[in-house]
Amino acid sequence: MIKCKSLKSALAALPIAAAMVFLLVSPAKYGKSVLEGISLWAVCVLPAAFPFLFLSALFTRLSAYKKLSGKLSPVFSKIFKVSGAGGCAAILSALSGYPVGARCVLDLYENGMTSEDEKFRLACLASTTGPMFLVGTVGSGMFSSPALGWTMLLCHFLAVWGVCLILGLFKKPPEPRAGLLKSGGNALYDSLYNAVISILCVGGAIALFYAFSDMILSVLPPLPLPAEGLVRGLMEMTAGCKTFSELPSPFSAAACCFLVTFGGLCVLVQQIAFLSRAGIKAFPFIAVKFLQGLAAGGLCFAAAHLIL
Numbered sequence: 305m306i307k308c309k310s311l312k313s314a315l316a317a318l319p320i321a322a323a324m325v326f327l328l329v330s331p332a333k334y335g336k337s338v339l340e341g342i343s344l345w346a347v348c349v350l351p352a353a354f355p356f357l358f359l360s361a362l363f364t365r366l367s368a369y370k371k372l373s374g375k376l377s378p379v380f381s382k383i384f385k386v387s388g389a390g391g392c393a394a395i396l397s398a399l400s401g402y403p404v405g406a407r408c409v410l411d412l413y414e415n416g417m418t419s420e421d422e423k424f425r426l427a428c429l430a431s432t433t434g435p436m437f438l439v440g441t442v443g444s445g446m447f448s449s450p451a452l453g454w455t456m457l458l459c460h461f462l463a464v465w466g467v468c469l470i471l472g473l474f475k476k477p478p479e480p481r482a483g484l485l486k487s488g489g490n491a492l493y494d495s496l497y498n499a500v501i502s503i504l505c506v507g508g509a510i511a512l513f514y515a516f517s518d519m520i521l522s523v524l525p526p527l528p529l530p531a532e533g534l535v536r537g538l539m540e541m542t543a544g545c546k547t548f549s550e551l552p553s554p555f556s557a558a559a560c561c562f563l564v565t566f567g568g569l570c571v572l573v574q575q576i577a578f579l580s581r582a583g584i585k586a587f588p589f590i591a592v593k594f595l596q597g598l599a600a601g602g603l604c605f606a607a608a609h610l611i612l
Contacts, residue, residue, distance in 0.1 A: 326519045334515050341514030344542055345507040348441050353506065356400030356434075357407060358499035363396070364411045365491045373417075384465075385472035389417040390426040397430040398461065401437050402567065405430030406575040407502055413582035420583075422478045427584050428592045429468040431575060433460060433564050441542070442560055446549035455607050456561045463565055463600035467592060506574050513540040513570035530559065537563035540570040554612050558605035566597030 327334050363369055369392060376395075377388030386394075389412050397405025409427050412418040418426055435457055443453015517539035521532065529551050537544015541563045548556040548563075567575070572593065576586045 323516065323519060326522075334518065337515035337518040338511045341511035341540070342507060344514060344540075345510040348437070348542055349506060349510065350503060353401060353404065354499060354503045356396070356404050357502050358495055360396045360400065360404050360408055361411060361495040361498050362491065364392075364408060364415070365495065381477040383472075384425065384429055384468050385475040385477055386422045386426045386429060387418060387478045390422060390429070393426065393430040394432075397432045397434075399434055401432065401434030402571045403502070403506060403574040403578060405432060406578040407498075409584075410578040410582050419478050421475070423582055424584055424588065425468060425471050425475070427575075427579050427582075427589060428471065428596070429464070431567070431593065431596075432464050433457075438564060442545050442549070442564070446546055446560075447552055447557070449552075449611065452557055452608065452611050455611060456557060456564070456604055459561050459600050459603035459607060460565050462603060463596045467596045467599060471592070502578075505577060509570050509574050510540060510542070513568070513573075514543055517543060530555070533559060534563075538566075538568050541566075541568040544568065552612055554605055554608035557608040557612060558601045561604035562597040562601030565600035566593050 369389070373388035373392055375388065376391035380386050380388060380391030380394070384391075384394075390409075393405055393408035393412060396408055406427065409418070409423065409430055412426075413423060435453075438457040438460060439450060439453035443456060444450045447453070517536045520535060520539070521527070524535070527535065529547065533544050533547035533556075535544075536547050537559070544563045545560040548559050566572075572586075572590060576584075576589065579589060580586065
């Protein structure tokens with residue numbers, strides 16, 4: 305057992321040591337990569353995610369959130385076996401995108417508004433991108449096709465919700481929970497503070513994983529465009545989508561839909577940073593995200609033939 309732990313520790317240290325070597329050998333090159341990642345965050349992610357991070361954190365503290373949760377509870381309890389409060393988190397995630405849903409799940413857990421039994425299903429349900437990214441950034445901006453963006457968004461939601469529907473098939477609806485709603489004079493400040501810290505962590509993750517993808521590509525032989533897009537996308541989905549968009553096709557659209565639904569390591573790290581604090585294990589969550597990604601990619605490949 306001790307040897308096994310030592311081996312795992314050594315294997316975990318290898319990529320960290322390798323990244324440090326890359327930075328020491330070529331600081332200017334990978335410093336530029338980090339800067340490009342920060343630019344990508346500032347242009348594509350910050351304007352869309354930051355307001356929603358603040359508003360969602362504030363909204364979960366209001367009594368209106370509990371009232372809306374009560375209205376949604378019968379629907380989400382019957383279909384997905386999660387509470388009405390969880391349904392609100394899923395809706396906020398669908399409107400705003402990563403990592404707002406994960407942040408909401410943590411807030412609900414800390415406020416006692418989600419149960420131990422439903423928190424994993426809720427984390428998988430409230431793990432979506434939003435229309436601003438898939439329709440605005442990927443569809444319109446990268447592929448020059450808003451129609452493709454809406455198609456990808458529909459496939460994305462159908463895949464996420466379909467897998468979560470299966471996860472809840474043999475579960476009982478959750479018991480209603482009163483929760484301990486945070487309130488008081490500091491709600492506005494606390495929500496703003498949490499949103500600022502969260503969006504800075506998101507930016508740091510994007511910058512680092514953008515540089516990591518450059519490091520990986522630097523040691524590989526020249527790759528065809530789809531392979532390069534997959535490597536970049538599995539590390540950081542925005543860069544992967546941009547690469548695939550250079551060769552528009554149903555396969556490229558499907559690959560982008562898979563990457564966005566799976567999230568890539570960058571988005572997964574952002575979500576797990578919140579979800580682990582709620583006691584949600586990383587590997588089962590990643591496995592579900594991979595299944596959702598495959599389903600989204602398959603649906604999109606079939607639908608994209610009608611547009612591209």
